Amino acid sequence: MNHLEFRNVSVAFGHGPRRFVAVDDVSLSVPAGKIVGLxxxxxxxxxTLARAAVGLCEPSAGSVLLDGVQVSHARGANARLRQRIQMIFQDPSSCLNPKLTIGQSVAEALDAAAKRAGTRTGRAQRAAETARLLESVQLPAARAADLPAALSGGQRQRVALARALAAAPGVILADEITSALDVSVQGSVLNLLRHIQRELGLGILFVSHNLAVVRYLCDEVAVMQSGRLVEHGETMTVLDHPRQDYTKTLLQAVPRIGEPLFAPATGMIQISEGAR
Amino acid sequence: MAARSTGSPWRTALLAPTGLAAAAGLAVLVLLVIFGPVIWGADATTADPLSLSQPPGAVHLFGTDAGGRDVLARTMTAARLSVLMALAASVFGVLCGVVVGSLPSVMPPRLGRAVVSIFNFAIAFPGLLLTIFLSVIFGQGATGALFAIGVSIIPVYARLTHTLSSSVGGRDFVAAARILGVGKVRVVARHILPNIAGPLIVNASVTAGGALIAFASLSFLGLGVQPPEFDWGRMLNEGLSKIFVNPATALAPGIAVVLAGIVFTLAGETLARATGVNPGLTHRLPRWIPRPALPAGNVLDDVSGNASGDxxxxxxxxxxxxxxxxxxxxxxxxxxxxxxxxxxxxxxxxxxxxxxxxxxxxxxxxxxxxxxxxxxxxxxxxxxxxxxxxxxxxxxxxxxxxxxxxxxxxxxxxxxxxNPSLRVGGQVAEAGFIHGGLTRRQAWAKAVRRLADVKIPDPARRARQHPHExxxxxxxxxxxxxxxxxxxxxxxxxxxxxxxxxxxxxxxxxxxxxxxxxxxxxxxxxxxxxxxxxxxxxxxxxxxxxxxxxxxxxxxxxxxxxxxxxxxxxxxxVPTMDTDRSQPMATIAEVPA
CATH class of the missing domain: 3.40.50.300 (P-loop containing nucleotide triphosphate hydrolases)
Incomplete structure (x- = not known):
């Protein structure tokens, strides 16, 4: 049971005339074991919606629920429950503390999970668990002693995934996690994420601007425009039969391999007189 | 660009002229602090009534002061007190500053903002004015001066720490730690401070140089070290009254203050280079083997392009x-x-x-x-x-x-x-008057036409705007x-x-x-x-x-x-809109860097 739910969530920044509503009354559900593309x-x-789920910003209205328990604006036990929602970020160069070895970064998450469960882990047990997690994201356990600078972008994203897994999550929020990676590396990260998701039955909110990646990975797709949720449904239904004009516009703008982007000339441009 | 012939940046920084000078200077200072009073202490305090206010000579290289004591011996002896006091004040100020500067990251936002405005307010005072004001409060004497200087360093360091922490605090690994429920104090100690330690340490050594001068200033004004103890500032004070009779008595401690200050600054610069806060300008490039000269005339044409000829x-x-x-x-x-x-x-x-x-x-x-x-x-x-x-x-x-x-x-x-600080139109127009022989006005007009060409609506208005708009x-x-x-x-x-x-x-x-x-x-x-x-x-x-x-x-x-x-x-x-979703994505093995 790891069901993440956004119920009428709004997020606003600033006050008075400079108030900006980034998320406007969004209700969205990430069922256990499903990947929802956003x-x-x-x-x-x-x-912003993803950040509101983990508390990096709090909803100004509405609530975030995990298995029916409100975790937004929570303290105490409910705040600890919120730690079952973990997040992976876009930028591989900023996702890991450059001064900690990757083993230390993963161990920190292990400690957090242990503290939540009220258990204590010994040094040896922690090292073994770190090694197991690194291997589960296809990194040799010996790399635990490396600093992030010694890793490639794709490897760092995998460490970030291992750190998220170390916290014993029920839901993972993946915010543009492959946008900064090369296509070749992107493929391996996507395969890994899918493999782990199936193995652990995690719910994933996969935030991305890349429709092809979302189509490949996700069970459901939700489309946001200017802070509002405009369309939500099963992936192939939404992408093959979009109901909203905005979704259609997005789909049409995706360049496809082998399709010329333009007819010989759109003819709208006239280079004005001058040096020509 | 990491272009160094040796592996360690520390070695490179130390072997540069700045590094060598800093190391030599620090070594001399350390020796003086340890052995100065042992070697010259007796001479420095022994008054010789037969040779009051002697000019420089063979026996007394910098002459003697009004009490008949050897100025050089006193300068060497005073090194210990001057340097140690400056260091103590800096250490106190820097440590307190780092703590105060970290408070806003730990406190609730509203309280944190209050702390920030307090130290921003304190920075608005000129440094020396604040120091003198505090030293009057803390009272005359070495201890009072030490705290006066230390406390006046706090706001500067608090702000530096706060600014640096804010930039590191916005990075994703700090967000990840917060999501994990890592406590605020632990986030600061484990994730923020280690990542800003470099610039903080570098600035600390420059601050120590400043503290040395501040200390000399206070003693010179009579607010710092009191007789019979003496430091360089106190000696300047005593020497100044006789500056026309015997300039050397003021000159020797003056030179000492300047040299010690320079040593601290050089040490800071060396630290900056070694820790990569401020990369040095000296690169030793590996030896370049020039490629063989090419024969004049036509170059071999071996590319199968469809762009033949033209x-x-x-x-x-x-x-x-x-x-x-x-x-x-x-x-x-x-x-x-x-x-x-x-x-x-x-x-x-x-x-x-x-x-x-x-x-x-x-x-x-x-x-x-x-x-x-x-x-x-x-x-x-x-x-x-x-x-x-x-x-x-x-x-x-x-x-x-x-x-x-x-x-x-x-x-x-x-x-x-x-360029974010220049108007878009001017930047577009630049090529027109640099290479196109146009006047600024003509170039601007042409730039507006070109902006219209690339389908920017209302180009005349857009040209007057800045890039962020x-x-x-x-x-x-x-x-x-x-x-x-x-x-x-x-x-x-x-x-x-x-x-x-x-x-x-x-x-x-x-x-x-x-x-x-x-x-x-x-x-x-x-x-x-x-x-x-x-x-x-x-x-x-x-x-x-x-x-x-x-x-x-x-x-x-x-x-x-x-x-x-x-x-x-x-x-x-490449994932496409037709990729088979049931199959794993094709991947390419990563090439080791």
């Missing part, structure tokens, strides 16, 4:  | 070398290609494949210490590079003008390629407009739409496309997005680890007729 253009509020 | 750009055996600790490495290893007039050519490849570096070299935009060599680069009928240099008979000015008017560049991030897509179109100020024969677009949304991407690409059709300029489009490249280009160059591994017509690439395994793997790794 697409939209930059500034549509999709990342 | 190529706008011809590149043969282009190599780019980057200095590393163990010698030169070549991220571009002998690249040859042609771009025909009006042709649209794409370059695809992963990051680090050398695609951007190749194009920057063609445009002459690489900087020291990179070395660019080629058998030949011919652009628009003019040879711009042969071997390591411009060919004889081609002036630097001519090449500059040619590249400035006939070649246009569009980069990935329009926010960083436009334009959307990402508009900024990128302004960059294209800048290229159109000349009469470009080639537009090099380096990932022009990577930072943009798909809908905006299409607008920008359509402008590029129309420009190409209407002005017959060729386009060299660098992108990691194969769909964009195949959608716009007629021919594709595939780069891998610094080489062009395949050159293929778009039609062949799309039809699956790629020959090189890397090209096929790259194509298979």
């Amino acid at each position: 697409v939209g253009e930059s500034g549509s509020g999709k990342s | 190529a706008v750009l011809r590149v043969r055996n282009l190599r780019v070398a980057v200095p590393h600790a163990d010698g030169w490495r070549e991220p571009v290893k002998g690249v040859s290609f042609d771009v025909g007039r009006g042709e649209v050519v794409g370059i695809v490849g992963e990051s680090g494949s050398g695609k951007s570096l190749s194009c920057l070299s063609v445009a002459g935009l690489t900087d020291f210490p990179l070395k660019v060599t080629a058998d030949t680069i011919v652009f628009d009928g003019v040879e711009t590079l042969r071997g390591e240099h411009r060919p004889a008979g081609v002036s630097a000015r001519a090449v500059e003008r040619l590249l400035g008017t006939r070649m246009a560049m569009v980069f990935q991030d329009p926010m960083s390629s436009l 334009l959307s990402g897509g508009m900024r990128q179109r302004a960059m294209i407009a800048m290229g159109l100020m000349g009469n470009p024969a080639l537009i090099i677009a380096d990932e022009p739409t990577t930072a943009l949304d798909v809908t905006v991407q299409r607008e920008v690409l359509s402008v590029l496309h129309d420009v190409q059709v209407d002005s017959a300029a060729a386009i060299l489009l660098i992108s990691h997005d194969i769909a964009v490249v195949t959608g716009l280009c007629s021919r594709v160059l595939v780069m891998y680890q610094g080489e062009i591994v395949e050159e293929i017509a778009t039609a062949d690439l799309v039809a699956g007729r790629a020959r090189h395994p890397y090209t096929r793997a790259l194509l298979a790794a």
Whole structure:
């Protein structure tokens, strides 16, 4: 049971005339064991929604629920429950503390999970668990002693995934996690995420602007525009039969391999007189 | 650029002239602090009534003071008190400053803001004024002065710590720690402070120099060290009354203060270089082995381009070398290609494949210490590079003008390629009055027309705005407009739409496309997005680890007729709107860096 639910969530920044509503009354559910894709253009509020789930910003209205328990604005036990929602970020160069070895970064998450469960882990047990997690994201356990600078971007994203897994999560929020990676590396990260998700039955909210990636990975797709959720449904239904004009526009704008982007000339441009 | 012949930055920093001077100076200071009073202590306090206020001579190198004590001995003895007091004040001030500066990260936001405004308010006072004010409160004497100086350092350090923490605090690993429920104090201690320690330590040594001078100032004013104890400031005070009789008594401690201050600053500079806070200017490059001179005349023509004869750009055996600790490495290893007039050519490849570096070299935009060599680069009928240099008979000015008017560049991030403090119109117009011989007014008018050409609505108003007032897509179109100020024969677009949304991407690409059709300029489009490249280009160059591994017509690439395994793997790794969802994604093994 790891069901994440956004109930009428709004997130606003600033006050008075400078108040800006980034997320406007969004209700969305990420069922246990499902991958929900969240697409939209930059500034549509999709990342803000994800950040509101983990408490990096709090909803100004509405609530975030995990298995029916309100975790937004929570303290005490409910705040600890919120730690079952973990997040992976876009930028591989900033996701790990450059001064800690990757083993230390993963161990920190293990400690957090242990503290939540009220148990204590010994040094040896922690090292063994770190090694197991690194291997589960296809990194040799010996790399635990490395600093992030010694890793490639794709490897760092995998460490970030291992750290999230170390916290014994029920739901993972993946915010544009492959946007900064090369396509070749992107493939391996996607495969890994899918493999782990199936193995652990995690719910994942996969935030991305790349429709092809979302189509490949996700069971459901939600489309955001200017802070509002405009369309939500089963992936192939939404992508093959979009109901909203905005979704259609997004789909049409995706360049496809082998399709010329333009007819010979759109003819709208006239280079004005001058040096020509 | 990490261009050092030795592995350790510490060694490099120490062996530089600054480092050597700092090390020598620190060694002398340490010796003086430890042994100064032992060696000269007796002389310094022994009053000789027979030689009061002696001028410099053989017995007393800097003469004697009004009490008949040897000035040199006193200066050497005073080193211990002067240096230790300055260090104690700095350590106190820096430590307290770091603690106070970290408070806002730990406190509730409202309380944190209050703390920030308090130390910002304290900074508004001139440093010395604050110190004197505090020393009056704390009372005369060495201890009072120590705390006065220490406390006046706190706000400066608090602000520095706060500013640095805020920038580190916004990074994702701090967010990840907060999500894990790591406590605020622990986040500061484990994630923030270690990442700002470098600049803090560097500044601390400069602060110590400042504290030394502040201490001397207080003692000089009579607020610091009291007789019979003495430090350099106290000696200055005593010497000044006799400055016309015996200048040496004031000169010796003065010189000591200046030298010690310089040593602290040099030590700070060395630390900065060693920790990479402030990279030094001295690079020792590995030895460069020049390539053999090329025979004059025609260069071998071995590229199968469909741009036969009339190529706008011809590149043969282009190599780019980057200095590393163990010698030169070549991220571009002998690249040859042609771009025909009006042709649209794409370059695809992963990051680090050398695609951007190749194009920057063609445009002459690489900087020291990179070395660019080629058998030949011919652009628009003019040879711009042969071997390591411009060919004889081609002036630097001519090449500059040619590249400035006939070649246009569009980069990935329009926010960083436009100057944020200048109006868009002026930046677009620049090429017009630098290379086009126009007056500023004419250039501005032409810039507005070009902005209209790239479909920027209300161009006259937009031209008067600053880059941050334009959307990402508009900024990128302004960059294209800048290229159109000349009469470009080639537009090099380096990932022009990577930072943009798909809908905006299409607008920008359509402008590029129309420009190409209407002005017959060729386009060299660098992108990691194969769909964009195949959608716009007629021919594709595939780069891998610094080489062009395949050159293929778009039609062949799309039809699956790629020959090189890397090209096929790259194509298979791209998720498309038709990818089989039940199969794992195709991947390419990562190449160890």
